[in-house]
Structures are given as structure tokens and as C-alpha cells.
Amino acid sequence: MDDLIKALETPENPNIPEIHTGDTVTVFVRIKEGSNERIQQFKGVVIRIHGTGNSASFTVRRIASNGIGVERTFLTRSPIVEKVTVQSGGHTRRSRLYFLRQRSGKRAKLRQKFTS
């Protein structure tokens, strides 16, 4: 029966690579302004990956220019997400990085993960 639901769901976006919590990513978001469409970038750290199928989502946290933390949650299979690029991986020991909300400045940096 689950296959029937899968048949209906949107296929995975080939422009989204495998992402992990702690990764620094840039999300390219389609934005409609009246009749024209443009693409906005949202760059930050992935602090949560949630769900499966069409309900799958991930949350990106970035620090805006005024020093205020901004979090945005994207539905992974939404047509609004044009593509995602991974800038770097971060070393984490947990899957949800909510502790970053309490930290600021240098302490909010994750140790970089190097992949061979």
C-alpha cells in the first residue's frame, strides 16, 4: 500500500545532493514577484533534517547582517527549492543542532569535517 503513496509523490530533485546536519549549504529558492520569477540564495548551517517522502524537510540557520539568527525550513521535494549546493561539512555528534541557537560568534562555529 505504501508503494501507492510513493507513486503519487514528487520524484526526488536531482539538484539536491545528500545533505547532513552540520553542513554549510546554499539553498536556491524560487521567488515569484508578480509575474516574474527570480532566484534567491539562502546560505547557512543545516541544523535539522526531518521526515521522508513528500513531507521531508530540512532547516537552515544563518546569521543575518545585524547579528540576528534566521532559520528557514524547506520542504525538500518542494518545487520552490531550485537546487542546493554543499559548501563544507561540519563535525557533529548529534542530529539536531539546536544548541547553536544559544551560541554566538566563534562558539557557534562547527569543527570542519574533511572528506578524503
Add this chain to the structure above:
Amino acid sequence: MKGLIGKKVGMTQLFDDSGKAIPVTVIKAGPCYVTQVRTVEKDGYSAVQLGFEETKTQRLTGGELGHLKKNDLPPLKYLKEFRTDEEVEEGQALTVEVFAEGERVDVVGKSKGRGFAGVVKRYGFSGGPKTHGQSDRHRAPGSIGAGSTPGRVFKGKRMPGRMGNDTVTAQNLEISRIDPENNIIAVRGSVPGPKNGLVVIKEARKQ
């Protein structure tokens, strides 16, 4: 004729053209066969009887098999009547294509049984205070009426009892997707009953 019998598969969300996520219930509906046409001359009212889900021959009684054999139909597990004046032929098969995307439908199902439920769950009473020396009053119904006048509890007073397992209709649901290949209909919103529960899809009465 617009009507189908189906089974609830489960819920998910789909994206519309603007990228909005829409909650939908997936229903595996049809193919249904017209097992009998009831007419005013013969039966006093007009309706169409549909059959759904093929099963093994030994699961049906001789009478049921004979009824289906009249139109050379396979053994069908469920038979349901739909009141309609539209002309259909006996033996005809109906698929999800009788409906179109964007149309509105009513979905009838049997709600999940919740057993003997208290008044908080069954009617949404607030229950009693949780603190200030309360004992055994947390989910109590409170007063059920006045004293000597009227000297009885009014009929229809909401009290604990069997909840669920009722026939429930979800009205005016929009069809957001149809997949004829897999006999699937996705309907916006929720639908009564458990997964694998039998549901009846009809044209919406209040469009």
C-alpha cells in the same frame, strides 16, 4: 455515473502549481462494476449497485455468486448502492476516470472505534481542575443537572459511552490528483476511518 467504492491507503502531501504543500488522503478506488440497476418500474426507486474488490470464489455464498453471475462478473467482496437517475448498463466497469481533478466529492467511511470513552475525549469537556486538592475529578463530567426540579436527568445529556465506529461523511473534498494507472484518487484533507478502511466516494451534495 459518479460514484466509486475504495480503500483508504493513507495520507501524504502534494505540491500545487505555486509550490504550496496540500495535505491529501490517498484512496485506492475501483475498478467498480455495475452489479445491478434498480429502476422505478421494478424496484420503486432508481439506483445503481456497484461491486468492488475481486476475491476468491469460496469467500462468497452461492446467492452472491449467482447475483454476480447474471452479468458474468468476477466474485466481488463489497456491494453498495448509489442513488442516481443516470443510465448505466449492468456489467459496466467504472474507474477513477469517472471523476476529474478539481471536482468536489463527499467521502463516506466508518470512523475508528474508540471503545467506551469518557466525556473529555467523547465531547471535549474540559474535565476538572488538576490541582487545589482535587482527587479523582480530573476527567469527571461535572454536574449532570439540577436537584429536585426537574428531579431527573434530561434526555440526550452527554455522558460517557461508545465512541467512534460510526458512519461519517467528509463533505466537499477537492480531488487534487487522479492516477488511472494505479486506480488512485488523492482527495484534499482527511477522510474518516483507518487505513485499509472501506470508503465510498460520491459526487458532492453541497457544491
